[in-house]
Amino acid sequence: MNAYECCMVLSPQEQRIQEEQKGVVDFKGRDRVYKILNTFKGTRPKIDIERAKYFTESFKQTEGEPLILRWAKALKHIAENITVYIDDHQLLVGRAGRPGRYGILYPELDGDFLDLAVKALPNRVESPFDLTEEDARVIIEEIAPYWKGKTFHENLAKAIPKDTLKVTYDPNDPTQSRYIVNETASFRSSLQWVHDYEKVLKKGFKGIKEEALKRLETLDPLSPTDNLEKKPFLEAIVIVCDAIVLWAKRHARLAEEMAKKEIDPQRKKELEEISKICDWVPENPARTFHEAVQAQWFTQMFSRIEQKTGTIISNGRMDQYFYPYYKKDLEEGRITEERAMELLECMWVAMAQFIDLYISPYGGAFNEGYAHWEAVTIGGQTSDGRDATNELTYLFLRSKREFPLNYPDLAARIHARSPERYLYEVAETIKEGSGFPKLINDEETIPLLLAKGASLEEAYDYAVSGCTEVRMPNRDTFTSPCAYINFAAALEMTLYNGRMKKYEGEQLGPETGDPCTFKTWDEFWNAYLTQQTNLLKHAFIQQYIINNLRSKHFAAPLGSALHDLCMANCKDLHSPFIEGGIDLGYFEFIGYGTVIDSLAAIKKLVFEEKKISMEELLEALQRNFEGRETIRQMLLNCPKYGNNDPYADAIGKAIDREALKFTRKYSKELGVHLDLRYVPFTSHVPFGKVISATPNGRKAWTPLSDGSSPSQGADMNGPTAILLSNFNTKNYDFRERASRLLNIKLSPKCVAGEEGTRKLVSFIRTWCDLKLWHVQFNIINKETLLAAKKDPDKYRSLLVRVAGYSAYFVDLSPDLQDDIIARTEHSEI
DSSP, X not given: OOHHHHHSOOOHHHHHHHHHHTTOOOOTTOHHHHHHHTTTTTOOOEEEOHHHHHHHHHHHHOTTSOHHHHHHHHHHHHHHHSOOOOOTTOSSOOOSSSSSSEEEOOHHHHGGGHHHHHHHTTTOSSSOOBOOHHHHHHIIIIIHHHHTTTSHHHHHHHHSOHHHHTTTEETTEEEEEOSSEEOOTTSOSBOOOBOOHHXXXXXXXXXXXXXXXXXXXXXXXXXXXXXXXXXXXHHHHHHHHHXXXXXXXXXXXXXXXXXXXXXXXXXXXXXXXXXXXXXXXXXXXXXXXXXXXXXXXXXXXXXXXXXXXXXXXBOBOHHHHSHHHHHHHHHTTSOOHHHHHHHHHHHHHHHTTBOOOOOSHHHHHHSTTTOOOOOEEEESBOTTSSBOOOXXXXXXXXXXXXXXXXXXXXXXXXXXXXXXXXXXXXXXXXXXXXXXXXXXXXXXXXHHHHHTTOOHHHHHTOEEETTTEEEOTTTBOOOOOOOEEEHHHHHXXXXXXXXXXXXXXOOOSOOOOOGGGOOSHHHHHHHHHHHHHHHHHHHHHHHHHHHHHGGGTOOOHHHHHTOHHHHHHTOOTTSSOOTTOBOEEEEEEEOHHHHHHHHHHIIIIIIISOSSOHHHHHHHHHTTTTTOHHHHHHHHTSOOTTSOOHHHHHHHHXXXXXXHHHHXXXXXXXXXXXXXXXXXXXXXXXXXXXXXXXXXXXXXXXXXXXXXXXXXXXXXXXXXXHHHHHHHTOOTTOSOEEEEOOEEEXXXXXXXXXXXXXXXXXHHHHHHHXXXXXXXXXXXXXXXXXXXXHXXXXXXXXXXXXXXXXXXXXXXXXXXXXHHHHSOEESOO
C-alpha cells in the first residue's frame, strides 16, 4: 500500500485497482463477460481492411450509377463477403472486423491519408493501431490507388478559397491542419447520429422493405423526379434491407454449424438459440428481450459498416424502447433481471472491441484515448412529459457500478421532477469514479429544441448523441460535420497584428494595428472582435462548401431507411435539405476560459490599473515568461472565469454574445441553425500547440482550456462557483446556443458516504435549476493520476473522464494526462 493510500479516501474505482494489484478480482457473478473481456483487455487494436476492400471492389463496378444505389450495392457486397465471427462465450453476434479490438477503414472519406496512415498508425502517440504487412500491402496497392483524387478531403481542399484555406490547412500540404479554423468533415462522413431503433424492433427490415416496394409501385413512370431521384432511393432501401438480413442469416448458419460440432451441452444450446434468433431478427419484429437486443446490435453494427458516423452511432433511449420486451419477459417468466443484465453486458464487451479509427493526424489528435461515444440515454421524460425512469433505467446504472468498463458511454437525462431514487443512484454511480454517467439537462435542452421548431412530443423524446449533443430521431436531418474555431488564435492575432508566432509572421488575420498604440480597453476589445469575426467568417465559408459538397461523396441508405422524413421524401439522409426536418448544426468555441482570463488580465493590468505596459506584456509573452515570472504571477492573480467573478464573467458573456450575434445574422444563408457550442473532445490539446504564451499566464504550446470549463487550476472558489460562472456567461435571450461541455473534478473524500451522496444530489439539482446543458465528473485523487503516469502497468484499468467520454488514463498522450492532472481537484462541494 502506498503512503497516500493509508490516509486518503479512495473512490470505489481506486479501491478496485488496489485490489487488482494484490491479485484480488471479484467478478460479481459475471464469469461470462469477464471471460470475453479478458480476451482483449489491454491489447492494442488492429486494423481490419475487409470493409474497405469490399467497399472499394463494389465501387469499381458501379461507376456512373446514382450514389445511393452504389452505396447500397457496396453494403450488399460487404454483407455477402465479410468474414462473420461468433466469439466464444458470447450471446450476441455481429462484428465489423476481426476478433479482439479492431478498427475499420473508410477510404471514400480520407483515402488520401492511407499511405501516410500505413506508416504512422502503429507508432503515433495518440491512439495507435497495429497493421499486418499483408494488409498494408493491400491498402497501398489495391485500395488507396482507386480513391486518389476521389476522396471528400481532397475535393474539399480544392474547393476552399485561398484566404480560408490558409487558416484551415497548410497551403503547401492540405493533409496538415493549422488548428485555427479546423474543419471536421474530412475525418467523419456524418455528425453523431441516433437511429429510430424502435422501428427495427416493431417492423423489422422486412416491413421496411415492403414499405419501399409499395412506394416503388406508385411512382409515376413518366416523371423525371420519380425516375431519377425517388426510384434509385427506394431501390437502395430494398437492397440495404436485404443486405442486413443476409448478414444476419450468415451468422445464423455459422451458429448452426458451430452447434453441431460443440461438445459442451450448455454452449451447444446457446448456439442453437443464437441461430434461431438470427434467422428471425432483424428481418422480423422482435418478440423477446433477447431478440430485441440482438436486432438492435445488428442495426448499430451495420451502421458502423455503412459510414463513419462522428463519435460512433449512438444507441438512443435504450431504457425506453427495450422496456416493453423486458417487462413482458419478466412477467411471463422468460427472463430474470440477472439474465437481462448479462445480455446487456454481452453488448458492452462487444462494443468495447470496435475502436473508432481516425487515420488523419488531426482526427486522431481530436479523439485521444480511443475515444468513443455510443451513448446510451437513460431517464428523462416521456413524449407526453412524464418522468420516464423505469426498472430498466436502474439496471443500466447498476451495471455501470458493478461492471467497470468504459463502454457504453452512459448519459443520464435530468429534469426538475427527476425522482429522488433516480438522482440518488445517478450520484452513487458517479461516485464510483469512472466518469459515468454524464448528465444532460432537460430544462435547458427541451426549450431550445422547441425554439428551433420541434414539437413538445419530439423535444421530450430526444436522445443524447455523441459527446454532449442531442438528437430527435425522425426530425433531425442535419449530418454535416462543422468547424472547430481556435478563439485563442484570434487573441494572438490581436496581440501581433493578424499574425501568429507558430506560423512565422504570415498574415493570417486582418491588420488590426499595433496594440502598443491602443490607448483604451475599447480599442483593444474592438481589435479582438475584428479577429474573432474574421475567424467566424472563414468557418461559415467552410461550412457553406461542406454542406453542398457532402451529398456528392456520401450516402446512407440504412440510415435513410430508419428515418421517417427520408422515406417520406425519398431523399438520402445526407441531402442538403430534407423537407420537414430541423437542421441543427454548430460551430465550436475552443479555448473559452483561456481567452476570457487573458482579456480580463489585459483589461485590468494594462488599461485600468496600468501596472504593466503593453510593451512589457508582449515582451513577457515573447519570452514565454522566462525571466519575467513577476509579470506572470500578476497575470495569474487577475480575475478568472470559473470563480463567480463578475469581472471575468462579464467578458465571457460579451464574447459569447458577439459570436451568437454573428450566427443569428448569417446562419440563414447556410439554411441551418448553426449554433454556438463548447465541446472540444480533446482538440484543446493540439489547438494549444499552435498558440504561444497567453496573457492569462499560460505558457506557450500548452493545452487551452477545455469546453466551458475554467482554465486548468484557475477555479479556486469551489464547484458551485463554476456553475455560477457558466450561468453568468450565457446569453439566455439567444436561441442560437447549444451544448456547453463542463468538466468538474472532485476528491473522493468530499462525496464519501451517505452525506457525500446527498451533497452530490443537491449539487446536481442546482445545476439543473441553473439550466446548464451538461456536466460530468472525475472523482479521483490527484495522487492516483500521478502514480498512474509514473507506473502505467499497475494502472491499466484506471478510467478517467476526458471530454464527453471516459478512457483508460494510460492510453492518453502525456500532454492530455498532464491536462487532466492540472484540473482543479475540489475537496468541498
